[in-house]
Amino acid sequence: MAEHPAYPVGLRLSGRRVVVLGGGQVAQRRLPALIAAGADITLVSPQATPSVEAMADAGEITWVRRPYQDGDLGEAWYALIATSDPAANTAASAEAERHRVWCVRSDDADQATAWTPATGHSEGVTVAVLTTDARGRDPRHTAAIRDAVVEGLRDGTLVAPHHRTRTPGVALVGGGPGDPDLITVRGRRLLAAADVVIADRLGPRDLLAELPPHVEVIDAAKIPYGRYMAQEAINNALIEHAKQGKSVVRLKGGDPYVFGRGMEEVQALAEAGIPCTVVPGISSSISVPSAAGIPVTHRGVAHEFTVVSGHVAPDDERSLADWPSLAKLTGTLVVLMGVDKIGKIAETLVAHGKSPETPVALVQEGTTAAQRRVDATLATVAEVVRAEEVKPPAVIVIGEVVNVGPSAAP
Ligand SMILES: C[S@@+](CC[C@H](N)C(=O)[O-])C[C@H]1O[C@@H](n2cnc3c(N)ncnc32)[C@H](O)[C@@H]1O
Numbered sequence: 001m002a003e004h005p006a007y008p009v010g011l012r013l014s015g016r017r018v019v020v021l022g023g024g025q026v027a028q029r030r031l032p033a034l035i036a037a038g039a040d041i042t043l044v045s046p047q048a049t050p051s052v053e054a055m056a057d058a059g060e061i062t063w064v065r066r067p068y069q070d071g072d073l074g075e076a077w078y079a080l081i082a083t084s085d086p087a088a089n090t091a092a093s094a095e096a097e098r099h100r101v102w103c104v105r106s107d108d109a110d111q112a113t114a115w116t117p118a119t120g121h122s123e124g125v126t127v128a129v130l131t132t133d134a135r136g137r138d139p140r141h142t143a144a145i146r147d148a149v150v151e152g153l154r155d156g157t158l159v160a161p162h163h164r165t166r167t168p169g170v171a172l173v174g175g176g177p178g179d180p181d182l183i184t185v186r187g188r189r190l191l192a193a194a195d196v197v198i199a200d201r202l203g204p205r206d207l208l209a210e211l212p213p214h215v216e217v218i219d220a221a222k223i224p225y226g227r228y229m230a231q232e233a234i235n236n237a238l239i240e241h242a243k244q245g246k247s248v249v250r251l252k253g254g255d256p257y258v259f260g261r262g263m264e265e266v267q268a269l270a271e272a273g274i275p276c277t278v279v280p281g282i283s284s285s286i287s288v289p290s291a292a293g294i295p296v297t298h299r300g301v302a303h304e305f306t307v308v309s310g311h312v313a314p315d316d317e318r319s320l321a322d323w324p325s326l327a328k329l330t331g332t333l334v335v336l337m338g339v340d341k342i343g344k345i346a347e348t349l350v351a352h353g354k355s356p357e358t359p360v361a362l363v364q365e366g367t368t369a370a371q372r373r374v375d376a377t378l379a380t381v382a383e384v385v386r387a388e389e390v391k392p393p394a395v396i397v398i399g400e401v402v403n404v405g406p407s408a409a410p
Helices: 025-036 050-057 086-099 139-155 185-192 230-243 262-271 284-291 323-328 342-351 381-388
Strands: 017-021 040-044 062-064 078-081 102-105 118-122 125-129 169-174 196-199 216-219 247-252 276-279 305-309 332-336 359-364 372-377 394-398
Touching (some): 017 086, 025 040, 025 050, 050 062, 086 102, 118 139, 139 185, 169 230, 169 262, 185 247, 185 276, 196 230, 230 247, 230 262, 262 276, 284 332, 284 359, 284 394, 323 342, 342 381, 359 381, 372 381
Parallel strands (some): 040 062, 078 102, 169 247, 196 247
Antiparallel strands (some): 118 125, 332 394
């Protein structure tokens, strides 16, 4: 049977009867894809793993609690034979052969009439990798090939032009805090397909170096803005490039909507009638503390965390933050853009009731090779920032969570 390679085919199982024999690990691994394919699944098995049982409880499969009996496969279109009883498996595959039901056997691929490929999904495509003959079967190798293809498509290192659905427009991509591995899969894929990338200073700058030479990379900070405000000039640049029919990625640090002016860009694009998609990103407000060993919440220590902008001092009339109220919170305060004003911020928090001994950590250039953490208290932070020359970008964490991790400073 194994002299010829298997013939690859995609079964459309929606509403069609599929019988699975055995409720162990093999069934547990295979059932989700069968459920996703819409198959009408009957599981025949005296026992099942808790996960398989949960699928039965959820009504995703019908579970017949007994061992295999002759006749179970009669009405099936497809069968998965995976009991722990070799004699039952052999009898079941003989029945499948009799009824011309394609069947997979977990214990003996050579005796099966069908093989399950290693599968993965990317961009609406299923990648399925089959071995050419059962004797040379190497499931790890097929899985590794599947992983290489799917990963490559996802992270953009394998570029397959997408003529049907590639539409010009702008993607507002949250690039994460800086480490190129911390952008989302979707963000990386869009970046790989871009004609123009308009990038901020913060975010995964290393990814820009990987872009092919035809991609135009524009530093948002260097867009000339003459009679416009800087933001308006960026909006105009996005609109102009998109109007030329190009795929434009606006790469932003962290998440586009966390102090990122993302919505202003979305609104400007909407007014200009330019299609825009927004890809969330990992915000520095959570990930930078985390990268420095600080959990923003911790059981018994902090039941809330508040992210606040420190770009204007608490006594500045432009400040929208209610610092006296923030001083009364018992959880964690995460301050972004606050290095310059931390002295005033600490003073205000203490004046409104926070203990001067409250721990503070400043994490500069988090998740990058230059990451550094400096610890202080509300009483000492202004001096420590000066003495240690802490510079933006930094995330400032205020609260007892600073001291809970094993990497907390002594
Ligand atoms: C204009 S805000 C943008 C925040 C971004 N949208 C986000 O969700 O992370 C910029 C501030 O984010 C913080 N920040 C961003 N990336 C950082 C990093 N890698 N390390 C430390 N702080 C960072 C700093 O407080 C910086 O001043």
